[in-house]
Amino acid sequence: MESISKTKLWDRCEVFTLSQNMRLAQAQDHDKESIEEFANWILSLGDGTLPATVSGSEEEPSWIEIPRDLLIDPKDEPLKEIMFNAYLEIKTRYTDPVYLRDRCILAPRNKTADDINNYRLDTLPGQTRTYKSSDSICKSSGDVHDQDILYPVEF
Known part of the structure; x- marks a missing residue:
């Protein structure tokens, strides 16, 4: 499994964390309560603190109940x-x-x-239209040795 945190680039990355719920900050007074409730539910889900149940032959709880209004x-x-x-x-x-x-x-x-x-x-x-792209130039032509330098990277 590949992950950016396992590459040489990871040392140069800066990790940002979200600290303010912008949707809650911009909500109208009548929406704030429901948005805050949803935000807290999402945080609990991410933190793994929602109550979970055991299903089938599993040994540890792994099933959570999703509120009906989210379904x-x-x-x-x-x-x-x-x-x-x-x-x-x-x-x-x-x-x-x-x-x-x-x-x-x-x-x-x-x-x-x-x-x-x-x-x-x-x-x-x-x-509809389909736009295709390529990350490299095909080196199928044997006549030009440095074909990749003929085209800027932007192409």
């Missing part, structure tokens, strides 16, 4: 429900970069992220 009922089309909840106004604001920037759906696997992205793109008007 999305998958109904018949789970992706559609996730999209609807995360992007409520997508049909009118899909060209607004601020609207898109302020939302995200996290996925545990690249395949799941691809499925989510493809589903979302299929529901938007217009034609």
Whole structure:
């Protein structure tokens, strides 16, 4: 398993920790209580202090209960429900970069992220485009020995 903390670069990295809940600081008075409750739940989850239960043949507790208000009922089309909840106004604001920037759906696997992205793109008007990139230049041409110096790194 590779990790940046195991590389030679790690000594040059500075670790920052979050110390202020910006969403809570910007919340309206009527939202503050629910946002603070959620923030505390997330902190407890990250700290491993939420009550956990044992499941099946496991020896240690490893299952936590997620509050019902944080769950999305998958109904018949789970992706559609996730999209609807995360992007409520997508049909009118899909060209607004601020609207898109302020939302995200996290996925545990690249395949799941691809499925989510493809589903979302299929529901938007217009034609999709794929932009490809490369980290290096193919050295298939034998005529030029230093072909990689012909092109700046930016290309």
